[in-house]
C-alpha cells in the first residue's frame with residue numbers, strides 16, 4: 348500500500364539535455380498525493396520534456412526523480428508504468444489502426460489479466476459512454492474529442508496512481524474542453540493524482556490545486572491555483588488579459 | 596496436355612512458389628513494420644534454414660535415397676523437422692539482431708541496413724566454406740502419390756507446401772491479432788514511443804519480430820528443399836529477392852500484404868515462365884513491381900502515408 352508520508356512525485360534539481368540543448372534547468376517539483384497540479388508555460392519551455400522525463404523517455408543528465416519516495420530516474424519506462432505512472436500523451440497518440448478496445452487494452456499492458464480488467468473497462472465506459480459505443484471502431488477514425496476520451500481511458504486502464512497529462516485540451520472544441528476538465532476532476536476525486544501540462548491556463552487553474560510556471564526550462568513561479576489566478580504576471584502572460592510576451 | 600491443363604499446372608506450381616515466397620516475405624514485413632529496416636540477412640536465414648532442415652531430416656534417418664515414409668511416421672518426422680528448423684532459424688534471427696543490429700539501434704541512416712547485407716554475406720560464405728559449393732540433394736520422405744486434376748498433376752509436396760504455409764500464416768495472423776505480444780507488436784509498429792509509454796518493452800517486441808520472421812524463413816527453406824529436392828548456398832538470393840519484392844508489392848510492413856504479394860509473385864513467375872520463358876521471370880516480376888509502385892507507391896495493401904511521428 349502507498350505510504351502516506353512524503354510527496355508522490357518529486358523532481359530534485361533536474362537537468363535535461365537534447366544533445367547540446369539544455370532544456371530543463373535545475374527544476375524542482377513536488378506533487379502531493381491526491382493533488383491536481385498544473386504545469387503552465389509558453390511554447391518550447393520544456394513542458395513535454397518534463398512529462399517525458401517522468402515517463403523515462405528522456406533521462407535527466409543530473410538530478411533525481413522520485414516516485415513514492417524511491418528514485419526512478421534510472422528505471423526503464425515499463426517499470427515506471429508498473430509502479431503506477433500513466434501518461435496521456437501530447438496530441439493523444441492513440442494507435443490509429445487498432446480498435447478503441449485494443450487501445451484501452453494497451454493501457455493495461457503491464458497488468459496481469461484478471462477480473463479487475465473488466466471492472467476497469469466498465470469504469471472507463473461509465474465515464475465515457477461515447478467510448479463504449481465506439482469500442483470496435485479504429486481509433487484513427489474518431490473525432491479529436493473522442494480520441495482524447497480514449498486517451499484518458501487508456502491511462503485509467505493502467506490503474507495508475509499518477510496520471511501525467513500533456514495538454515489534454517489541445518485542439519478540442521470548447522464543449523469538449525469543459526467535458527475533459529470535468530472528467531479530470533472526477534478522476535482526481537476518485538483518488539488519482541494528476542500532473543497536467545496546459546496551455547489553457549484559465550481552465551487549468553480552475554481545477555488545479557497548485558501550479559508551476561515554467562519559462563525557458565526554469566520554474567519561475569509556483570503556488571496555489573487561487574493565488575496564481577490573482578497574480579498580475581500570470582494574468583498578463585497566461586490568462587489573456589494583455590497580449591504581451593512575458594518578460595524574462 | 597491441353598493448353599488449359601498447362602495453365603492449370605502452372606497455377607499449381609505458382610501457388611506453391613507463392614506460398615514459399617509469402618512465408619519469406621512475412622519476415623521482411625515484420626521487421627520493417629517495427630524497425631523500418633530492410634533486413635537483407637533474411638535472404639540467407641532462409642538458405643541456412645534449408646540446410647538446418649536437411650540436417651534435421653538426416654538426424655531422423657531420412658537421407659537421400661532412403662525409402663519414403665508414410666502415415667504417422669511421415670507426419671511425426673515432418674512436424675519434428677519443421678519445428679527444429681523453425682526454432683533454429685528463429686534463434687539465428689534473434690542472434691543477428693542481438694549481435695549485429697542492436698548496437699546500431701540509435702544510429703541514424705543506412706548503417707543498420709548495410710550491416711544486414713554484411714551479415715547476409717557472412718552466412719553465405721560460412722555455408723560455402725563449411726559445406727562446399729556443390730548443391731546438396733534433399734531426401735524425399737513424401738511418398739510419390741499424385742492426383743490428376745484434368746490433365747494437370749497435383750503432387751503431395753504441393754499439398755504439403757500449401758498446408759504448411761496456410762497453417763503458419765493462420766497462426767501468425769492469430770498471434771498478431773489476438774495475443775498480448777501481438778498487440779504490442781502492432782502498437783509498436785504504429786507508434787513506438789507511445790507503445791513504450793504503455794509499458795511495452797520494445798526490445799522484446801523487436802526480438803519477437805526477428806524470431807517469428809526468421810522462423811518462417813526457416814520453414815520456407817525447408818519447403819524449398821522438399822519441393823525442389825536440393826539445396827545450395829546460393830538459393831537465398833533469388834528467392835530472397837523475389838520475396839522481398841513480394842513484401843514491397845503487397846505493402847511492406849503489412850502482414851496480409853506480404854501473403855498476397857507472395858502469391859502474386861509466385862503465380863507471375865510460373866505463368867510468365869509458361870507464356871514467355873523462364874529466363875524472363877525476373878524481368879516480368881520487377882516490371883510488375885515497378886508498375887505497381889508507380890500507381891500505388893505504398894504497395895497493394897499498404898497505407899498511403901505512414902502514420903508516424
Ligand SMILES: Nc1ncnc2c1ncn2[C@@H]1O[C@H](COP(=O)(O)OP(=O)(O)OP(=O)(O)O)[C@@H](O)[C@H]1O
Pocket residue numbers: 365368370388389390391392393394395396397
Ligand atoms: N527529441 C528532441 N530532440 C531535440 N530537441 C528536442 C526534442 N524534443 C524537444 N526538443 C526541444 O526541447 C525544447 C523543449 O521542448 P518541449 O517539447 O519540452 O516543449 P513544450 O514546452 O512541451 O512546448 P509546446 O508547448 O510547444 O508543446 C524545444 O526547444 C524543443 O525543440
Ligand SMILES: [Mg+2]
Pocket residue numbers: 394395396437513
Ligand atoms: Mg509540449
